[in-house]
Amino acid sequence: MSKIAFTYFLKVVLLVLAQAVIFNNLVLFGMAVPLVFVYAIISMPITWPTNLSVTIGFLLGLTVDIFSNTYGVNALSCTVLAFARKPIFHLYVQRDDDLAGLKPSQRSMGSAAFLKYMLTMTVAYCALALTVDSLAVFSFWRILLQIITSSIFTSALIYALDSIFTRQHEKGL
Amino acid sequence: MRELISFFVRNSKWFFFLLYVVLSCVLLFSRNPYQHHVYLTTANSAVATVYGAANEVYSYFNLRQANNDLNERNALLQAELISLQNQVLRMQEDTLANDTALMPEGARRFEFVVAHVVSNSVAKPYNYITLNKGELDGVKPEMGVVDQNGVVGIVNVVGPHYSRVISLLNPNLKLSCKIKGNSNFGSLSWTGSDPRYATLEELPKHTVFHPGDTVVTSGYSAVFPEGLPVGVVEEGSDGKNDNFFTLKVKLFTDFATLSNAQVVINNDIDELNKLAEADYKPAR
Known part of the structure; x- marks a missing residue:
């Protein structure tokens, strides 16, 4: 348990730093924002209690907010996403057995199920965060376009990241 | 229970x-950015340190562009210097006896602190910039920020070593501007879609302008000196109200490659604030 928690913590720190230093600057066509740190919530061990996941979500969002001057946008969105994580996961994975310590990934869930779960989470997050962020500023169509492009960009990056993390894990075994 | x-x-x-x-x-x-807490913004020293470290790498990327801009600016200043020197020479000949005439009053009013941009964004609806100069360097909230090309923004949260600036690309910032060589002024703000353009609103209908005219600061706020370049007029249209023009302005500052900036320190700010406060008090 503690080893899982420690590697998870390390992953979160890396993701937040990467988001702040690299991904926040990687905006495609002034539209598509890669919100890659969401992978931290997506890959959180599924058996962790909701209290813990919501707390982690809030702190994660708040940290990203501080780094990108968005003041509450990501804190709110991450909290909601962390809360909705389990129900979304169980949309695609019915079995409730042998989930102990399971971290959602391509390896543990299979590519198809992981892809569906990850896409749902990413689209939900992009829709929430981008709408909250640009409330009262932009037109509906611009927000919609931004949500679609950002979701595609983010999920592609997360899928790639997950492949890397999973492969490293296999090497370690 | x-x-x-x-x-x-x-x-x-x-x-x-x-x-x-x-x-x-x-x-x-x-959402009012002037009330943001310093720990929850990028003026927070831990966060700014991370950006500072990343910037050590990033700052090399735009050097070619920055160099070109500086060279152009240098050439301009050189030309201005020569013309001013000539002017001074002429004035010295005219007023040898009276040397106080050579001390222009405006010169001491504004000073500049050079700062490095450690984080910046252009694609968000509300954009901010972090600079590596803070309270200890004399930076205070509500000071103007410019770069070699034009106006950049206004400082709003200040930490000891870092400060956060509301970018011109933030709908919360309204800048009092006028067209060069014209005394009518309007309010410039960002429309939230394209980081290259802003809108100059509330310009009186009798103002004469042409596409390509330079837009400069009006100097009516204590934040920026008069006549700092902001952008050029791209096209004009009738505003929401029939009595005013709304102009599309192409900004001089390239926010996407912003790397160095100068904070404008107004030495008369305390006096000006005192005057402004006096306005609100009823006279006895």
Whole structure:
């Protein structure tokens, strides 16, 4: 348990730093924002209690907010996403057995199920965060376009990241 | 009582969830950027240190562009210097006896602190910039920030070593501007879509302008000196109100490659603020 928690913590720190230093600057066509740190919530061990996941979500969002001057946008969105994580996961994975310590990934869930779960989470997050962020500023169509492009960009990056993390894990075994 | 406690334990996830949502919303709805807490912005020293380190690498990327801009600016200043020197020479010949005439009053009013941009964004609806100069360098909230090309923004949160600037690309910032060689002024703000353009609104209908005219600061606020370049007029249209023009302005500052900036320190700010305060007090 503690080893899982420690590697998870390390992953979160890396993701937040990467988001702040690299991904926040990687905006495609002034539209598509890669919100890659969401992978931290997506890959959180599924058996962790909701209290813990919501707390982690809030702190994660708040940290990203501080780094990108968005003041509450990501804190709110991450909290909601962390809360909705389990129900979304169980949309695609019915079995409730042998989930102990399971971290959602391509390896543990299979590519198809992981892809569906990850896409749902990413689209939900992009829709929430981008709408909250640009409330009262932009037109509906611009927000919609931004949500679609950002979701595609983010999920592609997360899928790639997950492949890397999973492969490293296999090497370690 | 036991029932109540078990009710809370059973539903604790909902209480946690609601607590965090409320906390987030408190932050979210305090959108006025002047009230942001320094620890929750990039002026926070730990966060700014991370950006500072990353910037050590990034700052090399735009050197070619920065160099070109500086060379052009240098050439301009050189030309201005020569013409001013000539002017001074002429004035010296005219007023040898009276040397106080050579001390222009405006010169001492504004000073500049050179700062490095450690973080910046252009694609968000509300954009901010972090600079590596803070309170200890004399930077205070509501000071103007410019770069070699034009106006950049206004400082709003200041930490000891870093400060956060509201970018011109932020709908919360309104800048008093006028067209060069013309005394009518309007309010310039960002429309939120393209980082290269801003809108100059509330320009009186009798103002004469042509596409390509330079837009400069009006000097009516204590933040910026008069006549700092902002952009050029791209096209004009009738505003929402029939008595005013609305102009599309192409900004001089390239926010996407911004790397160096100067904070404008107004030495007369205390005096000006005192005057402004006096306005609100009823005369006895």
